Amino acid sequence: MLLALETTHIAAAAVVLVLAALIVALLARAFVSRRARLAKQVPQAEQRETIELPRITAPVVAAPVERVAREQRAREELSEAEEQLRVAREAVAREPGSSAARAELQRYEREVADLRRRAEYEHRKADEAQEKARRLAEAAAREEAEARARAEEQARLEAERRAQEEARRRLAEQEGGRTLAEGLARTRGGFMARLNAFIGASKELDDAALSELEEILFSADVGVHTATALLDSVRERLKRRELSDLGKVKSALREEIERILSQASGAHGGLPEAPPPQVVMVVGVNGTGKTTTVGKLAAKLKAAGRSVILGAGDTFRAAAGEQLDVWADRAQVPIVRGKDGSDPGAVLFDAVARARGEGLDVVLCDTAGRLHTKANLMDELKRLKRTLAKAQESAPHEVLLVVDATTGQNAIQQARQFHDALGVTGFVLTKLDGTAKGGVIIGICDALKIPVRYVGVGEKVADLKEFDAHEFVEALFGE
Ligand SMILES: Nc1nc2c(ncn2[C@@H]2O[C@H](COP(=O)(O)OP(=O)(O)O)[C@@H](O)[C@H]2O)c(=O)[nH]1
Numbered sequence: 001m002l003l004a005l006e007t008t009h010i011a012a013a014a015v016v017l018v019l020a021a022l023i024v025a026l027l028a029r030a031f032v033s034r035r036a037r038l039a040k041q042v043p044q045a046e047q048r049e050t051i052e053l054p055r056i057t058a059p060v061v062a063a064p065v066e067r068v069a070r071e072q073r074a075r076e077e078l079s080e081a082e083e084q085l086r087v088a089r090e091a092v093a094r095e096p097g098s099s100a101a102r103a104e105l106q107r108y109e110r111e112v113a114d115l116r117r118r119a120e121y122e123h124r125k126a127d128e129a130q131e132k133a134r135r136l137a138e139a140a141a142r143e144e145a146e147a148r149a150r151a152e153e154q155a156r157l158e159a160e161r162r163a164q165e166e167a168r169r170r171l172a173e174q175e176g177g178r179t180l181a182e183g184l185a186r187t188r189g190g191f192m193a194r195l196n197a198f199i200g201a202s203k204e205l206d207d208a209a210l211s212e213l214e215e216i217l218f219s220a221d222v223g224v225h226t227a228t229a230l231l232d233s234v235r236e237r238l239k240r241r242e243l244s245d246l247g248k249v250k251s252a253l254r255e256e257i258e259r260i261l262s263q264a265s266g267a268h269g270g271l272p273e274a275p276p277p278q279v280v281m282v283v284g285v286n287g288t289g290k291t292t293t294v295g296k297l298a299a300k301l302k303a304a305g306r307s308v309i310l311g312a313g314d315t316f317r318a319a320a321g322e323q324l325d326v327w328a329d330r331a332q333v334p335i336v337r338g339k340d341g342s343d344p345g346a347v348l349f350d351a352v353a354r355a356r357g358e359g360l361d362v363v364l365c366d367t368a369g370r371l372h373t374k375a376n377l378m379d380e381l382k383r384l385k386r387t388l389a390k391a392q393e394s395a396p397h398e399v400l401l402v403v404d405a406t407t408g409q410n411a412i413q414q415a416r417q418f419h420d421a422l423g424v425t426g427f428v429l430t431k432l433d434g435t436a437k438g439g440v441i442i443g444i445c446d447a448l449k450i451p452v453r454y455v456g457v458g459e460k461v462a463d464l465k466e467f468d469a470h471e472f473v474e475a476l477f478g479e
């Protein structure tokens with residue numbers, strides 16, 4: 001009974017003690033946190049008397065926010081412990097003899113040391129996280145810049161592709177030019193019509209008929225020399241009794257004309273083969289169609305897969321350079337242009353040098369057909385030719401004379417002048433579509449034995465045709 005009573009007392013005492021301890025602990029905690037709250041209001045300099053951690057810099061990027069928050073928390077806990085350490089120090093100072101106060105001080109010293117290490121660790125981690133985030137941001141920025149550059153490059157290529165397509169479209173538009181027969185319609189309507197009428201009249205092949213034929217041939221713009229030669233060949237065949245009727249006269253003339261044309265020109269026209277860069281010097285009187293021919297030729301060669309560069313050698317007229325620029329743009333080929341009035345030799349030299357440097361196939365050199373200065377055109381062209389030879393051995397590979405068919409027989413004389421001065425290697429007869437004087441082509445071939453490379457029957461690219469003697473005669477004699 002007594003034992004039971006004692007046990008009850010002990011239990012009650014224990015409960016009271018535990019309760020008392022709890023109350024003390026709660027009070028102590030409330031006190032500590034109040035001090036800590038107060039400590040937070042203490043100015044920063046005072047708070048930082050023992051630790052100098054680097055300041056938290058604003059995060060460069062948003063990613064390490066959590067790390068920064070952890071560092072912030074660690075700092076707060078550290079400053080709370082530091083505050084408590086300060087209080088403990090004061091307590092020891094007040095009661096130097098109190099071992100409880102010293103024990104408290106040691107505990108806070110350890111705690112502050114631990115928390116400082118943690119704060120430093122969190123600071124390092126936050127730094128690392130920031131650094132990592134910065135690197136990621138940099139990589140992202142780099143990637144974005146690269147993607148932008150790629151997009152820009154793609155846009156550029158797309159624009160280039162569209163420009164080329166546009167150029168091709170324009171070329172295609174220009175295609176479907178005249179046929180040779182259509183281009184020769186006027187010539188056919190002139191001398192050929194007279195010849196046909198003469199033959200259709202079915203006269204006797206007597207002297208009167210022959211002098212009528214002579215007159216027709218003289219009117220054909222083939223030149224006196226060639227007209228005479230053609231008539232002679234008819235007479236010759238008559239003598240050999242090869243010609244029994246007038247119908248045969250026509251086929252005899254046709255044969256003879258084809259012989260003259262192909263003797264000079266070979267089987268096919270176009271530019272002859274030459275090692276790259278093939279330098280073509282285009283010459284001729286003003287207005288014959290040099291610049292146009294250079295442009296058309298550039299488009300044709302380019303379409304055939306050859307790389308071409310244009311040299312704007314007519315620096316005497318501003319319009320000539322601009323005109324060639326338009327062609328370069330249309331044909332999508334590079335062009336070398338000098339300032340107006342600058343030395344054409346320098347321009348053409350540059351064009352050849354660039355063709356050599358870039359490994360291009362053909363250099364088409366436009367030249368002036370008339371000079372503003374008193375200088376003689378032929379002397380100037382001779383000088384240009386020498387310049388081209390200096391730019392490249394064996395250049396120019398071709399001296400291409402452009403002759404305007406509408407000038408008729410005068411063209412023969414003109415061609416002779418150019419040939420004597422420059423050694424023309426081939427010629428182009430332009431504007432056949434606009435004249436009945438197409439016979440001049442026979443006269444030039446016969447008189448100078450220069451091959452015809454191309455004929456022009458209009459202003460479109462497709463209107464510049466590679467010359468073919470058989471095709472030409474067929475178109476000329478065709479009904
Ligand atoms: N109808 C026609 N006109 C042409 C032909 N070739 C050139 N032309 C025109 O002739 C004019 C003079 O040509 P251009 O090339 O400037 O002559 P350049 O002074 O010798 O350079 C231009 O209006 C050309 O379009 C052709 O074969 N037929």
Ligand SMILES: [Mg+2]
Binds near residue numbers: 287291292314366367
């Ligand atoms: Mg010109």
